[in-house]
Amino acid sequence: MEIGIIGAGNIGSTLAGYLTNLGHQVTIANSRGPESLSEIAAKTGATPVTTQEAAGAKDLVIIAIPDKAIVNLPTDILSASKAIVVDAGNYYPSRDGRNAAIEGGLTDSEWVAQVLGHPVIKAFNNIVAPSLASKAVPAGSPNRIALSVAGNDEREKQMVMELIDKIGFDAIDGGALSESWRQQPGEPAYCQDLDKDALKAALQKADISKRAENLEQADEIARPYL
Incomplete structure (x- = not known):
């Protein structure tokens, strides 16, 4: 495939290495x-x-960049794109500034899709960068780490899940994009290095009534690193 990665931080650069090794034609930008x-x-x-x-x-x-940078992307190109667009970012208010749309109920990626004018798939956001870089293993390996993939297009979701499997992780269907809050900062499924069954359980354990509280706690913990 012809793959473009926007964002050359830990997540973006790690994915670039994996995808190039798989034989894809990969470009990267920052x-x-x-x-x-x-x-x-x-x-x-x-x-x-x-x-x-x-x-x-x-x-x-x-797209693997802070949410505050989403508005600077070339939306004219992305809105007209025929490609699958994956949002790998996370909203942290102390870094990104307060986002009224997200805090009003939209998931991170629903807001990203609105800004871009293009549907997105949410993936690669619920794993810490060191684990993504070092814990890929062949399919069938015990305790293989799983990643959640959310989105509204089943074909696109399946394609991203297959790519995750080839990279070296299990993938599970995280539901519609509106359900992607379950894999966002502060939730039980976020950055826990869980296997398939444990990740499914963690996604179901998420409580929508605690979403704002959990985000605030996650933001406070992450603040020194952002």
């Missing part, structure tokens, strides 16, 4: 421009490009 990505390119095999070029990838675009 806000500082392709000339700042020579080290990541050498390490991952991905091709540094502009954000506009990564957004124009034919088959898959993965």
Whole structure:
């Protein structure tokens, strides 16, 4: 596939390495421009490009940037894209500023989809970067870590789940995009390195009445690192 990754932090660069190793044609971009990505390119095999070029990838675009930067993306390109668009980000108020739409009830990714003018799949957000980078194992391995994939298009969801399996993790269907709050910061499924059954249980354990409280607690814990 032709895959563009927007965001060259820990998640974006790790995915670039995995996907290049799987034989995909991978481009990677950040806000500082392709000339700042020579080290990541050498390490991952991905091709540094502009954000506009990564957004124009034919088959898959993965967005792994802070929510506050979503509004700076080339929405003209993304809104017209025929590619699957994956949102791997998370909303942290202390980093991103208060987002009235999210705090009014939208999930992170429902808001992202609105800004982009394009449907998104939520994935790669409920695992810490060190685990993503070091804990991939072959299918069938005991205690294989699982990732949750939420979205409204079943075909696109299945395609992302298959990609996760090839990278080295189990994948489970996290439901519609409106249910993706269950895998957001502060919830039981968030960044816990759970296997398939445990992740399913954690997603179901999430309590919508505690969503705002859980986010505040997660934001407070993460504040020193953001």
